[in-house]
Amino acid sequence: MGFKEEIARRRTFGIISHPDAGKTTLTEKLLLFGGAIQEAGAVKSNKIKKAATSDFMEIEKQRGISVATSVMGFEYANKKINILDTPGHQDFAEDTYRTLTAVDSVIVVIDVAKGVEAQTEKLVQVCRMRDTPMIIFINKLDREGKDAFDLLDEVEQKLGLSLCPMSWPIGMGQRFQGVYNMWGNNLQLFSAASKQRIAESIEFDNIEDESLNDHIGSDAADTLREEVELAQGVYPEFNRDEYLKGQVCPVFFGSALNNFGVKELLDCFVDIAPAPQPKAAEERLVEPSEKDFSGFVFKIHANIDPNHRSRIAFVKVVSGTFERNTNYLHVRQGKSLKFSSPTTFMASKKEIVDAAYPGDIVGLPDTGNFRIGDTITGGETLHYTGIPSFSPEHFRFINNADPLKAKQLNKGIDQLMDEGVAQLFTLIQNGRKIIGTVGALQYEVIQYRLEHEYNAKCSYENFPAFKACWIESTDNDQLEEFKRLKQRYLATDKFGKLVFLADSAFGLQMAQDKFDKITFHMKSEF
Numbered sequence: 001m002g003f004k005e006e007i008a009r010r011r012t013f014g015i016i017s018h019p020d021a022g023k024t025t026l027t028e029k030l031l032l033f034g035g036a037i038q039e040a041g042a043v044k045s046n047k048i049k050k051a052a053t054s055d056f057m058e059i060e061k062q063r064g065i066s067v068a069t070s071v072m073g074f075e076y077a078n079k080k081i082n083i084l085d086t087p088g089h090q091d092f093a094e095d096t097y098r099t100l101t102a103v104d105s106v107i108v109v110i111d112v113a114k115g116v117e118a119q120t121e122k123l124v125q126v127c128r129m130r131d132t133p134m135i136i137f138i139n140k141l142d143r144e145g146k147d148a149f150d151l152l153d154e155v156e157q158k159l160g161l162s163l164c165p166m167s168w169p170i171g172m173g174q175r176f177q178g179v180y181n182m183w184g185n186n187l188q189l190f191s192a193a194s195k196q197r198i199a200e201s202i203e204f205d206n207i208e209d210e211s212l213n214d215h216i217g218s219d220a221a222d223t224l225r226e227e228v229e230l231a232q233g234v235y236p237e238f239n240r241d242e243y244l245k246g247q248v249c250p251v252f253f254g255s256a257l258n259n260f261g262v263k264e265l266l267d268c269f270v271d272i273a274p275a276p277q278p279k280a281a282e283e284r285l286v287e288p289s290e291k292d293f294s295g296f297v298f299k300i301h302a303n304i305d306p307n308h309r310s311r312i313a314f315v316k317v318v319s320g321t322f323e324r325n326t327n328y329l330h331v332r333q334g335k336s337l338k339f340s341s342p343t344t345f346m347a348s349k350k351e352i353v354d355a356a357y358p359g360d361i362v363g364l365p366d367t368g369n370f371r372i373g374d375t376i377t378g379g380e381t382l383h384y385t386g387i388p389s390f391s392p393e394h395f396r397f398i399n400n401a402d403p404l405k406a407k408q409l410n411k412g413i414d415q416l417m418d419e420g421v422a423q424l425f426t427l428i429q430n431g432r433k434i435i436g437t438v439g440a441l442q443y444e445v446i447q448y449r450l451e452h453e454y455n456a457k458c459s460y461e462n463f464p465a466f467k468a469c470w471i472e473s474t475d476n477d478q479l480e481e482f483k484r485l486k487q488r489y490l491a492t493d494k495f496g497k498l499v500f501l502a503d504s505a506f507g508l509q510m511a512q513d514k515f516d517k518i519t520f521h522m523k524s525e526f
Contacts, residue, residue: 394437
């Protein structure tokens with residue numbers, strides 16, 4: 001297959017939603033239909049002994065939540081599909097925002113009973129800023145939920161999206177009988193027999209067909225005909241150009257747990273979703289079809305394999321072909337590196353690859369060369385933009401709970417901070433270490449991972465700070481004065497930059513007013 005064809009058959013997308021709407025379950029079922037796994041694991045139930053394939057960290061298996069973005073690839077209908085399953089929990093939003101820079105389109109999962117929740121709103125806003133094409137999957141129809149029309153209204157109003165239903169539910173909860181698929185013009189009836197394997201379905205070409213009444217009863221059949229007619233009257237016909245510009249979102253109904261409606265979603269997705277898109281660098285816009293390789297690191301994961309203590313940098317290939325054992329330029333360090341064992345992912349299984357194409361995600365073994373946002377190219381100096389690093393809002397001292405394990409603790413903290421899980425500050429006055437995070441749940445994850453991956457125990461102590469600001473100034477006298485007065489609140493970050501840990505909003509405002517020649521940055525990338 002030629003280079004152009006390889007690009008055209010790639011589909012790279014992320015799955016986003018509020019926690020518990022069923023993101024990871026949907027990911028599992030997509031893998032199931034893609035033939036990548038034979039049996040799917042439920043995230044909740046204890047009866048099934050198998051954990052979800054995409055949750056590979058111990059803490060994820062225990063709690064049934066996704067903590068880290070995981071990457072999975074599979075082949076379906078002669079397309080190469082790469083899924084990035086993101087954490088829904090708000091405390092890990094930073095990881096999710098970064099992941100969204102690496103995808104070409106998004107599937108938004110919404111729980112039929114809860115409707116649009118807070119975290120969904122935030123993530124959809126990010127997608128809208130970038131005009132990312134979205135498909136909406138309304139999940140959990142095997143439970144009682146909101147009326148389909150009410151739910152679509154809520155999505156349109158709260159998320160500010162124009163919708164175009166591609167399928168329509170027949171009843172819900174106890175009365176749930178199936179989904180009429182307007183995209184393929186057929187009807188699939190629901191049988192709740194097999195949750196873990198793929199269920200058969202009866203197909204109808206035309207809902208006006210009288211024999212439909214025999215299958216779902218005449219009341220349900222009449223309701224369905226009315227609702228579909230109404231929906232086709234109210235909502236616009238699907239237009240692919242508008243979808244690709246992010247102006248209209250197709251909607252599917254289903255129940256991921258029961259494999260219902262997932263295949264329709266996948267078939268439509270493969271047809272309409274965009275192939276890899278151009279990406280903006282500071283210097284210029286880079287097209288996927290260029291022959292020179294370029295890519296960027298959007299995530300670093302330490303200890304993906306607990307037996308080997310390895311770090312992996314996840315790189316999204318933007319243009320050209322990435323080849324194994326070839327020298328590439330690490331733009332920030334200005335040095336040349338080559339990789340003998342780049343990997344692609346099938347959930348927790350990794351395979352070494354010889355070549356990767358635009359749209360693919362490659363894992364590069366890393367000994368500490370990479371930071372999030374780094375660019376790798378075939379030689380050109382490019383800097384890809386738009387990978388955020390937020391100012392933390394929670395601060396705690398981190399103390400060593402076992403004096404004999406100081407070395408392990410320091411190594412563990414260093415590596416976890418490289419991942420971008422949290423940020424480390426060292427107080428200038430006494431050298432004590434402070435960890436700053438965007439969400440409070442991060443502390444538990446850090447503590448858990450230090451103990452289980454690095455064999456080090458830590459304890460926390462509150463540190464009263466309101467915000468971390470990076471300090472920059474052209475006026476040296478004023479900077480020295482600031483340092484003298486604010487000594488107690490000054491720290492350095494991991495890269496030795498000066499950080500002011502303001503104790504309150506009022507304190508920050510006062511400092512900004514008094515020291516007018518100092519710039520206070522809320523992001524570390526200035």
